[in-house]
Amino acid sequence: DQQVKQNSPSLSVQEGRISILNCDYTNSMFDYFLWYKKYPAEGPTFLISISSIKDKNEDGRFTVFLNKSAKHLSLHIVPSQPGDSAVYFCAARPGTASKLTFGTGTRLQVTL
Amino acid sequence: GAGVSQSPSNKVTEKGKDVELRCDPISGHTALYWYRQSLGQGLEFLIYFQGNSAPDKSGLPSDRFSAERTGGSVSTLTIQRTQQEDSAVYLCASRPGGTSSYEQYFGPGTRLTVT
Numbered sequence: 001d002q003q004v005k006q007n008s009p010s011l012s013v014q015e016g017r018i019s020i021l022n023c024d025y026t027n028s029m030f031d032y033f034l035w036y037k038k039y040p041a042e043g044p045t046f047l048i049s050i051s052s053i054k055d056k057n058e059d060g061r062f063t064v065f066l067n068k069s070a071k072h073l074s075l076h077i078v079p080s081q082p083g084d085s086a087v088y089f090c091a092a093r094p095g096t097a098s099k100l101t102f103g104t105g106t107r108l109q110v111t112l
Numbered sequence: 113g114a115g116v117s118q119s120p121s122n123k124v125t126e127k128g129k130d131v132e133l134r135c136d137p138i139s140g141h142t143a144l145y146w147y148r149q150s151l152g153q154g155l156e157f158l159i160y161f162q163g164n165s166a167p168d169k170s171g172l173p174s175d176r177f178s179a180e181r182t183g184g185s186v187s188t189l190t191i192q193r194t195q196q197e198d199s200a201v202y203l204c205a206s207r208p209g210g211t212s213s214y215e216q217y218f219g220p221g222t223r224l225t226v227t
Contacts, residue, residue, distance in 0.1 A: 004154070032214050043116070043203055043218030044155070089154065093214050098143060098207075099168065100216065102155040 003027045004092050006103035013110055019077040021106050023090030026071065030092040034100065035064060035075050038087045047088075048075070080110045114138065116219035118204050124225045125194055133189045133222045135204030142209030144187050145216060146179055150200040158202075161187065163209060194226045 005024045013019045023033075031052040036044035050057040050064045050073065057064050063076045077084055087107045091100040117136045125131050137144050146158040157171040161181045172178070176194075181187040191198055201223050205216035 002154075006154075034215065036218075041220065043205075043220045045218070046215045049215065091155075098162065098214070099145065099157045099160050099171070100155075100214070101157070102147075104152070104154040 002104070003030075004090055004101050004103040006088075006090055006106050008106050009104070010107040010109070013080045013108065015082060015110055015112050016079045019075075019080045019084065019108055019110070021075040021077075021088050021090075021108065023073045023075075023103055024071060025073075025092050027092070027094060027101070028071070029094040030101075031095040032093040033064070033066060033073050034091045034093070035062075036089045036091060036102075037084075038089060038105070044089055077108075080108075082110050082112060084108060085110045116204055116206055116217055118202075118219040118222050120222060121220065122223045122225075124227060127196060127226055128193055130190065130192045131194055131224065133191075133202050133204075133224070135187045135189070135219060137185065137187070137204070137206030138217055139185075140208065141206035141217070142184065143207040143216075144181055145205040145207075146187070146189050147203045147205065148200040149203060149221075155203060158189070191224075194224075196226045199224055199226045 034049040035047040038044040066073045087105045089105045090103040119134045142163045144161045147155040159179045160168040176192045179189045201221040203221045205218045
């Protein structure tokens with residue numbers, strides 16, 4: 001039972017354009033969401049997070065939007081840069097546990 | 113400062129052998145997690161240690177898997193009688209305790225291949 005879903009395994013975007021990565025979840029107990037970026041042969045690195053009491057969080061080029069009623073969140077990267085090419089994982093945490101539930105990841109390719 | 117380190121970075125073992133994977137968390141981090149990522153899959157939670165509390169072992173896939181954390185620091189994940197389906201990247205993460213932040217800091221992983 002995949003509680004966190006990233007339905008797009010890959011995405012290709014031109015440099016300078018907006019990248020939008022999507023994530024859906026099924027567990028209404030999730031109250032905190034995180035995005036991680038992963039380069040090959042490295043561990044995931046934290047990118048940005050959002051609490052369920054908010055609907056938007058922005059950090060530089062990265063913005064995460066949360067739609068609780070739709071159980072959907074998205075990561076926007078503007079403008080996209082070649083160095084953003086990586087696998088992006090969405091993760092969620094239920095209020096009563098410390099472990100994270102991860103999606104399967106979306107591979108972003110930013111082309112010149 | 114130093115990040116989370118894991119060793120070995122790669123491990124190839126024969127089916128049926130035991131393996132030990134090591135994780136050195138960030139100094140002072142009281143929470144430690146093990147995950148694994150199989151080919152084409154997301155990160156799958158295995159086990160979680162928090163201070164001196166009993167570990168959350170709810171993600172361990174079978175009794176062939178065990179983990180310990182000595183002295184509240186280094187952790188070892190042991191897989192006994194390895195099977196081919198155990199082939200994956202095993203990731204360790206740590207997090208400061210007593211914080212409202214849920215960010216976990218990951219090591220580079222150990223790629224385990226069972227032949």
